[in-house]
Amino acid sequence: xxxxxxxxxxxxxxxxxxxxxxxxxxxxxxxxxxxxxxxxxxxxxxxxxxxxxxxxxxxxxxxxxxxxxxxxxxxxxxxxxxxxxxxxxxxxxxxxxxxxxxxxxxxxxxxxxxxxxxxxxxxxxxxxxxxxxxxxxxxxxxxxxxxxxxxxxxxxxxxxxxxxxxxxxxxxxxxxxxxxxxxxxxxxxxxxxxxxxxxxxxxxxxxxxxxxxxxxxxxxxxxxxxx
Amino acid sequence: xxxxxxxxxxxxxxxxxxxxxxxxxxxxxxxxxxxxxxxxxxxxxxxxxxxxxxxxxxxxxxxxxxxxxxxxxxxxxxxxxxxxxxxxxxxxxxxxxxxxxxxxxxxxxxxxxxxxxxxxxxxxxxxxxxxxxxxxxxxxxxxxxxxxxxxxxxxxxxxxxxxxxxxxxxxxxxxxxxxxxxxxxxxxxxxxxxxxxxxxxxxxxxxxxxxxxx
Numbered sequence: 457x458x459x460x461x462x463x464x465x466x467x468x469x470x471x472x473x474x475x476x477x478x479x480x481x482x483x484x485x486x487x488x489x490x491x492x493x494x495x496x497x498x499x500x501x502x503x504x505x506x507x508x509x510x511x512x513x514x515x516x517x518x519x520x521x522x523x524x525x526x527x528x529x530x531x532x533x534x535x536x537x538x539x540x541x542x543x544x545x546x547x548x549x550x551x552x553x554x555x556x557x558x559x560x561x562x563x564x565x566x567x568x569x570x571x572x573x574x575x576x577x578x579x580x581x582x583x584x585x586x587x588x589x590x591x592x593x594x595x596x597x598x599x600x601x602x603x604x605x606x607x608x609x610x611x612x613x614x615x616x617x618x619x620x621x622x623x624x625x626x627x628x629x630x631x632x633x634x635x636x637x638x639x640x641x642x643x644x645x646x647x648x649x650x651x652x653x654x655x656x657x658x659x660x661x662x663x664x665x666x667x668x669x670x671x672x673x674x675x676x677x678x679x680x681x682x683x
Numbered sequence: 684x685x686x687x688x689x690x691x692x693x694x695x696x697x698x699x700x701x702x703x704x705x706x707x708x709x710x711x712x713x714x715x716x717x718x719x720x721x722x723x724x725x726x727x728x729x730x731x732x733x734x735x736x737x738x739x740x741x742x743x744x745x746x747x748x749x750x751x752x753x754x755x756x757x758x759x760x761x762x763x764x765x766x767x768x769x770x771x772x773x774x775x776x777x778x779x780x781x782x783x784x785x786x787x788x789x790x791x792x793x794x795x796x797x798x799x800x801x802x803x804x805x806x807x808x809x810x811x812x813x814x815x816x817x818x819x820x821x822x823x824x825x826x827x828x829x830x831x832x833x834x835x836x837x838x839x840x841x842x843x844x845x846x847x848x849x850x851x852x853x854x855x856x857x858x859x860x861x862x863x864x865x866x867x868x869x870x871x872x873x874x875x876x877x878x879x880x881x882x883x884x885x886x887x888x889x890x891x892x893x894x895x896x897x
Contacts, residue, residue, distance in 0.1 A: 483711060483803070484722035484784065496712035496798070498849070555712075576722065581711065615827045622834045629841050636848055640855060647859050654866040661870050665877045672881055680888060 482508070482580035485560070487523070492561040497581060500553040506587040507536075507558060508580040510543035519543065520575050522563040530554025539563060547587075585625045590618060710842045712739070712800040713789070715752060720788040723803050725779045729810075731832070732756075732779055733839060736789070736801035737772035737846035739853065752797060753790040759783030772850070774843060779805075800846040804839055806832045 487493045499505065507527065513520030519542045527536040527546055531554070536546040540563045550556070560577055594614050713719050725732060738752055751769040758764050758780060767773050779785065789799050808828045814820050 482724075484724060486720065486722070494714070496714075498710075498712070498800075612821070612823055612827060615824075615831070619827070619830050619834060622831075622838075626834065626837050626841065629838075633841065633844055633848065636852075640848070640852055643855055643859070647855070647862060650859075651862055654862065658866060658869060658873075662873055665874055669877050669881055673884060676885060676888070682888065 482578045484576050484578050487511075487560050487562055487575055487577050489562055492559045493577075494557055494559040495579065497556050497558070498554070499550050499556050499583060501550055503550050503584050504587045505546075505548055505550060505556075506582045507546040508544075508582070509546075509560070509577055511575055511577045513575060523577065524561045524563050526559050528557045528559070530556060585621055588621075590614065593617075710737075710800040710802040710846050712798050714796050714798050715789045715791045716796045718788060718790045719799075720786050721801070721803070722784050722786050723805060724784050725782050725805050727807050728779060728782045730779045730782075730805050730807045731776060732785065732803065732805050733774070733776040733836065734787075734801060734803035735772070735774040735839060735843040735846075736799050737843065737850055738770075739798045739800055739846070739850050750793050752799060753792065755786075755788045755790065757786040757788065759785065772843075772847060774839075800849070802839055802842045804835055806835060808832060 483495075485493055485495070509523070509525060511520045511523050512518070522540045522542055524539040525536070525541070525544070525546070526534060526538075527548070529535050529550070530552060535548050535556075538544060538546075558579070558581075560579070562575065711721075713721070723732070736754065751771045753769065754765075754767040754773070754775075755763055756765040756775070756777070760781065760783075764780070764785070765775055765777055767775065787801075787803060789801075791797055809820055809825055814822065814825070
């Protein structure tokens with residue numbers, strides 16, 4: 457199945473993007489023949505995550521060697537594990553917040569495929585609002601759209617709806633960042649107070665220890681009848 | 684003080700309510716041992732590639748500045764489009780001279796593995812050439828694309844801020860731990876030093892060792 461490389465990549469990008477303008481967020485990673493390539497992602501709880509991956513050989517002409525993929529939660533629980541596939545999709549909802557790990561490794565006994573000891577894999581994480589299935593929203597809305605609207609205006613309406621939702625999501629993000637910053641500022645102020653308190657206490661400890669020292673030596677010398 | 688506490692509690696409450704509805708801010712993180720590369724495909728020539736990366740601190744012991752990583756962007760033709768040396772986090776943006784697979788590489792000159800959290804975005808705005816080619820595209824699509832790109836730039840900035848915030852948080856936690864540990868160690872050392880002093884002086888005055896020396 458040898459297609460023009462550019463066309464192939466373009467098709468993949470369009471399939472992944474699914475919008476009027478193929479804005480691609482997929483990262484292409486090289487996976488070595490032996491060992492795993494892992495990427496981390498810091499995600500909150502209760503977020504829908506969709507992970508698309510597809511493996512292509514070095515010449516960009518066809519689907520390449522098969523992969524083993526696994527996705528682990530921050531506490532080590534295996535959320536998705538599959539072996540010996542060339543492409544697929546992992547979808548899950550996160551139950552706790554933390555660093556999630558996605559690891560890709562080449563399936564063993566594929567050595568006859570690899571050219572330069574590595575293959576290229578496209579990895580696309582889509583989370584929260586980006587995982588929203590706009591096609592189904594478009595289909596649903598089409599029934600309710602006014603029949604007097606010409607078709608190309610309808611496409612524009614969907615794009616504007618997307619942008620509106622992105623904008624409100626951005627605003628929610630900013631509030632979240634502000635909360636985190638307030639929490640961190642509180643910790644900083646506490647540390648500042650703690651430093652002052654501990655410095656004072658250190659002065660007190662030094663003073664107390666030297667008083668005990670002098671008292672003990674005085675008692676010792678009196679006992680020895682030297683003083 | 685009480686009012687500020689209450690305000691912070693209100694913020695936390697709002698945050699917890701909003702947590703279910705937020706757009707996910709996230710940046711991909713990779714651990715760089717020596718050199719790690721990520722590739723991104725640029726479909727059209729003239730696209731703006733923008734992004735940022737932040738090195739999340741591992742425990743730095745003495746120096747106050749992070750040694751930093753080297754960041755290089757290589758075009759599909761093989762020439763280097765952009766280089767940033769010895770930074771611990773930066774934003775970058777460039778116009779792609781041609782379409783193809785661009786390589787973004789992080790190089791770690793030191794032996795300790797570092798974790799980098801990065802975000803790359805390729806943005807395309809259709810121009811008159813695309814409008815002429817495709818009859819389904821309207822001039823209004825250009826405006827929508829510009830709107831989308833503006834929103835994406837805000838999202839990129841947020842991811843950068845969040846990554847820096849995470850790093851800041853690591854530094855804070857490390858500071859807190861250090862303050863407590865070093866102070867308690869200091870107290871113990873002080874008490875031990877004075878105890879040893881007392882013992883030594885007692886030994887000097889004991890009968891078995893040259894009583895008349897002192």
